[in-house]
Each structure stands twice: as structure tokens, then as C-alpha cells.
Amino acid sequence: MEKKEKKQNMKKRETVKKEIGDSQILCMLKGMIMAYAITCIIFITYGILLTYTDVTEEKIPLIALCCTVISAGVAGFDWARCAKARGILWGILAGITYGIILFLLDGVAGSGFGIMGSKGLMLLLAAAGGGVGGILGINMKK
Numbered sequence: 001m002e003k004k005e006k007k008q009n010m011k012k013r014e015t016v017k018k019e020i021g022d023s024q025i026l027c028m029l030k031g032m033i034m035a036y037a038i039t040c041i042i043f044i045t046y047g048i049l050l051t052y053t054d055v056t057e058e059k060i061p062l063i064a065l066c067c068t069v070i071s072a073g074v075a076g077f078d079w080a081r082c083a084k085a086r087g088i089l090w091g092i093l094a095g096i097t098y099g100i101i102l103f104l105l106d107g108v109a110g111s112g113f114g115i116m117g118s119k120g121l122m123l124l125l126a127a128a129g130g131g132v133g134g135i136l137g138i139n140m141k142k
Contacts, residue, residue: 024082028094031078035071035098042067061118068122069129072098076133081140091134092127099126 046063049055075098076091083090103119 027082028079031075031082031094032098032101034078035075035094036101038074039067039071039102042070065122065125068099068102069125072126072129073133073136076130077137077140078133079130080134080137083138085138087134087136087138088131089134091130091132091137093130094134095126095128095130096123098130099123102126 042063046055046060050057072095073091075094076087079090079094080087099122103123106119
């Protein structure tokens with residue numbers, strides 16, 4: 001009788017672990033999608049400002065770096081809320097993941113895959129933004 005109960009308990013634990021793992025992955029994916037949605041909104045808004053106002057193109061690198069920090073922070077915030085522990089590590093990981101995806105998209109879009117100073121700075125700022133977002137995400141109450 002005890003063996004049967006232990007087997008049932010083990011099955012329940014495995015099911016719960018699988019559900020937690022699946023929901024955590026979906027939560028992390030949602031965080032990354034939110035980060036890239038924010039990126040798109042910022043760039044579209046800046047494109048409209050460039051088109052219809054006197055704003056110059058000189059600020060594009062600054063806008064891109066600020067957008068990277070904000071978006072990586074959002075991803076880090078969501079990833080840390082999903083993890084419920086070690087927020088800064090999850091946030092930094094989210095920022096690095098965001099930065100790597102952005103680096104790959106930039107390389108495919110035509111600027112190449114060369115690692116220049118600006119791309120290294122972008123990755124560093126993404127990790128920092130993600131870390132700050134992770135700290136905030138782990139300390140916020142749901």
C-alpha cells in the first residue's frame with residue numbers, strides 16, 4: 001500500500017514540475033516578446049518623429065542604446081518574476097539573450113556579424129538593463 005502511494009506522489013510531483021517548467025518557459029517567452037514589442041514601438045515612434053518633425057538622424061545611436069536598456073529591463077523584469085529567486089542573474093541572462101537576438105537580427109539585416117565597440121557596448125548595456133529589471137522584478141509583489 002505504501003509503495004502505491006509513493007508512486008502516486010511521485011507522479012504528482014513530476015506533473016507539477018512539468019507544469020511549472022512549461023509555464024516558466026511561456027512566461028520567459030512572453031517577457032522577450034514584450035521587450036521586442038517595446039523596441040518596435042520606440043523605433044516606429046522615432047521614425048515618425050524623423051519624418052514629420054525637425055528631429056535629426058544624429059540621435060539614432062543614442063535612441064537605440066536607450067531602447068536597448070529599457071527593453072532588456074522589461075525582459076529582465078518578466079524573467080525574474082517568473083523565476084521567483086535570483087532576480088539579478090535571471091535579469092542579466094534576459095538582457096544578454098535580448099542583446100544576442102538583437103545582434104543576430106542586426107547581422108542578418110545587413111550590417112554584418114562583426115563585433116565592433118558599439119555592439120559590445122550594446123550587449124553590456126542590455127545585460128545591465130536586464131539586471132536592473134531583474135532586481136525590480138524579483139522584489140515586486142504579484
